[in-house]
Amino acid sequence: MNAPDVVVIGAGSAGCLVAAHLARDRTRRVLLLERGPLAVPEQAITELTTLPIGPGAERVLRRQETRGRDIVRGTGIGGSSVVNGGYFLRGHLDDYRAWPWSLDEITAGFEELEPQMRASPFTDDELGEVATAFEKYWRARSPRDVGAPTGYAKPAQRARTTPDSSAWPTVGINRVRSNRTGGHRWTVADAFLRGGASGPELRRGVGLALLGTPGRVTGVLTDGGRIDCGEIVLAAGTLGSGALLAPLLGPLITHEHPETLVRFAPMGPLRRNPLLQTVLHTDPGIEIRCYSDDFARYVAGLPASGVCVGVADMTHPTIGTIRPGGNADAVELDLGVPDENSRARMADAAAQVVDMLESPEFAHLVRPGTVAVDQSPGMSSHAWGTVPLGTHSAQDGSVLGVTGLRVVDGSVLPGPLRSGPHASVxxxxxxxxxxxxS
Known part of the structure; x- marks a missing residue:
């Protein structure tokens, strides 16, 4: 068998897209390696009113972080786009000003991508009870401090100067755009692999390690043997790609958005809705996430713990490390914890979420005396930035100082985003x- 021209490692969001693009050239042999299930996901597991990530879920990879925290990622064709909440927002326009591409090119990239991913905002008549009260509360308030003195601007006061104002989030209420069709997630597998006349060769690959000499990658070792190739494209997600990069580059810095949860017990059962339909972005860079119900309603086997409102620090991420182990599965992960400044920012915003939940707008939803703030912040599952564009990797994804290797997933994001990273990845x-x- 001839050696492939390109091996793409990881058939998740970035890997499906890049492999499909490369395979359009019939003269190029593209091999797509994936450790998880190789079948395109069936609709039964892609309903937006569920998160199929419970114990024993086939399309889930669980890693144990050094601090004892469970890290859940999607695996198999489509990766996390099959099992996530379907949140598909761009960052703020200003978030991309330091990126190595022009804003025109970035805008064009989103405009090409969003129809392919069937991204659309939730409409007024789709909002659940909690989301409706959330928007009613914030629309009625004057600009005020949410997490820092710079404050919060009402949607009517936003300065929208971008060409496609409806697609760019900004300070204020942002209706979530979701990759969906007919109540189901529209995954990257649907968009780029399903039903194509041609595509990459797909093969199972586990126990992976990069092969080569210092400064050059020439192939990959799998449980099935050695695969030599012209080029390796890493698309295994920030943590998966980091696990393969760390033995080659040494310990890597990674980033994560910390999140504090404010919980309450509802007065009665809530309508089933997608998990996250509306968010508030503040001037200080806090994202307040109005979850539709208790996470136990979405994840099988999860104990009930109350309906949540998340308070995430998007501009002061935690700093963690990925250290090499014996192989990609033995890597040491530490995603860090928020510093004192970040904890204070989230605490200020969480206190105002408590005020919101005790307001008249929520009186019909919140059982009195049940509002509580988690003492320990969690994570947003947004790891990013181990080999950022412009400093550790070039505009074409090539890793600086290493021939034959490119990275195309969240590992290369060069700076904080005030929205979740999926659309930007x-x-x-x-x-x-x-x-x-080209």
């Missing part, structure tokens, strides 16, 4: 893919 993968096929 795919936009980034699309921009890199354009450079590889």
């Amino acid at each position: 795919l936009m980034t993968a699309g921009r890199i893919a354009q450079r590889l096929v």
